[in-house]
Amino acid sequence: MRDGAHVVKIELYVNREGRSVVARPADTLLHILREELGLTGAKPGCNNGDCGACTVVMDGWPMKSCIMLAVEAAGRQVTTIEGLRDTPIQRAFAEKWAFQCGYCTPGFIMNCHALIQNRPDATDEIITDWLQSNICRCTGYKEISEAVKSVLVTGKDTL
Amino acid sequence: MIPFNFEYYEPSTIQEAVHLFKVLDDQGKHPLYYSGGTEIITLGRINEIYTGAVIDIKNIPECSTLAIHNEKLILGCALTLSELHDSGLFPLLGETGAGVADRTSRNKITLGGNICSQIIYREAVLPLLLTDSEVRIAGPGGMQQVPINQIFNQKLQLRKGELFVQSITDTSYIHMPYTAVKKRKVSAIDYPLVTIAAIRTNSMIRLAFSGVCSFPFRSQMIEEIINRHQIPLQSRVEEAVNHLPAPILDDIKGSAAYREFVFKNTLFDTIRLVGGG
Ligand SMILES: Cc1cc2nc3c(=O)[nH]c(=O)nc-3n(C[C@H](O)[C@H](O)[C@H](O)COP(=O)(O)OP(=O)(O)OC[C@H]3O[C@@H](n4cnc5c(N)ncnc54)[C@H](O)[C@@H]3O)c2cc1C
Numbered sequence: 001m002r003d004g005a006h007v008v009k010i011e012l013y014v015n016r017e018g019r020s021v022v023a024r025p026a027d028t029l030l031h032i033l034r035e036e037l038g039l040t041g042a043k044p045g046c047n048n049g050d051c052g053a054c055t056v057v058m059d060g061w062p063m064k065s066c067i068m069l070a071v072e073a074a075g076r077q078v079t080t081i082e083g084l085r086d087t088p089i090q091r092a093f094a095e096k097w098a099f100q101c102g103y104c105t106p107g108f109i110m111n112c113h114a115l116i117q118n119r120p121d122a123t124d125e126i127i128t129d130w131l132q133s134n135i136c137r138c139t140g141y142k143e144i145s146e147a148v149k150s151v152l153v154t155g156k157d158t159l
Numbered sequence: 160m161i162p163f164n165f166e167y168y169e170p171s172t173i174q175e176a177v178h179l180f181k182v183l184d185d186q187g188k189h190p191l192y193y194s195g196g197t198e199i200i201t202l203g204r205i206n207e208i209y210t211g212a213v214i215d216i217k218n219i220p221e222c223s224t225l226a227i228h229n230e231k232l233i234l235g236c237a238l239t240l241s242e243l244h245d246s247g248l249f250p251l252l253g254e255t256g257a258g259v260a261d262r263t264s265r266n267k268i269t270l271g272g273n274i275c276s277q278i279i280y281r282e283a284v285l286p287l288l289l290t291d292s293e294v295r296i297a298g299p300g301g302m303q304q305v306p307i308n309q310i311f312n313q314k315l316q317l318r319k320g321e322l323f324v325q326s327i328t329d330t331s332y333i334h335m336p337y338t339a340v341k342k343r344k345v346s347a348i349d350y351p352l353v354t355i356a357a358i359r360t361n362s363m364i365r366l367a368f369s370g371v372c373s374f375p376f377r378s379q380m381i382e383e384i385i386n387r388h389q390i391p392l393q394s395r396v397e398e399a400v401n402h403l404p405a406p407i408l409d410d411i412k413g414s415a416a417y418r419e420f421v422f423k424n425t426l427f428d429t430i431r432l433v434g435g436g
Contacts, residue, residue, distance in 0.1 A: 005166065006164045006165075006166065008167070024164055025164075025165055025166060025167035025213070026161040026163065026164055026165050026203070027160075027161075028160075028161070028200065031160060047204060048201050048204070049197055049201060049260070049264050050348075052261075052263060055263060061241075061266050062262075062263045062266060063263065063266055063267060064263055064264060064267070066200075067195075067196065067197045067200050067201060067264065067267055068196070068200075068267065069167070069196060069200070071167050072196065072215070072217075111263060129257075129262050130262045130263075132261050132262065132347055132348055133261040133262050133263035133264065134263075
């Protein structure tokens, strides 16, 4: 993959599984996740880094997969919404009704999940700073914020 | 989807990166150094940037340096704005950088990419201008270290194939009083109407701006006016507007008249905040 061809083989680790794909270096990670690996949880929204619907977690940190090339993800641990099962933040989203149409939900959950893992003691300021990375066109921000706070307050032992 | 193909290279040394640039350029591939890649991807998607080959510099150790040596803070160009903020080593740069985009995007946007970006704001350069930082530039002729105030004129004046590797800042600046204020039109995440960064040294206030004109700048003339403490602050601010280095931006984000209004108010507040009223 480092030799400058127009199509390259990339070894990805997605949701704890090794996945080998053939892609253009110009392909975004979002495109490869959806079109080559069939992982459609990360959503295309703006394709411009603005909306956060495509957020995945990479080596523990949230990343917008529309502004990352698939080749950049080689050898790194990528987690998509399909890789989360019954986590505290997923339960909290359901309990707090933190979604309406649901399109932005995977991106929000991945960002919130990374926030909880990285900043279990996050202040309101940090929560706002991180959550501003995602847009919810149904404007369900209050419930989303409540969901993440409920995990930060009650969920520390389970993380 | 990026509508053109490019080759991807991932050198592990500066020499290799610079050499690759030359070879690819000679082959007519219009190579670009690739740092966070956010601008290359977003402008590439709409055909506003074209390249036939990108040279990803994130695997070059010098580009990720974050260290203090002999009272100099050395920052690699591939450090992300989030890393700079979270390190807490250069609070003015951390906070100015934290005004760019949103937290998740800042996990990808890098210091070098922001300063070398085509997009006109390049807000991360302001703290480097204020602190008389130096930059290490690698090119075909080797590495040179240059004061940023010499080489940054509207943008970093790099020759073809040159790579901005690191910034070097005297740590004595890092503990000086500072402030960074960013005013946007409406939302919490947006390009600036006006961003002002300021520090107060022993002798004077220094000021650098983005969003006011079509490029970021530090102006010694404006600093000289603002530091005339015998004159009322309001008059100094009014006078400063007459010495901007270029016309005030006039675009969809704000008319020139509105930007001027915001500029004056923000400048007034900034000086008060940094303690030079
Ligand atoms: C959602 C969003 C919001 C944004 N909001 C703002 C904002 O408010 N303010 C603001 O200033 N910007 C903002 N930006 C733009 C952002 O500044 C650019 O996309 C970003 O700075 C580019 O950084 P990068 O590391 O991704 O650079 P890249 O895309 O890797 O590179 C950008 C350019 O710089 C060149 N380059 C990169 N590194 C070097 C180097 N070391 N030496 C020489 N040349 C180099 C590249 O060849 C390319 O031409 C925003 C971007 C996004 C996605």
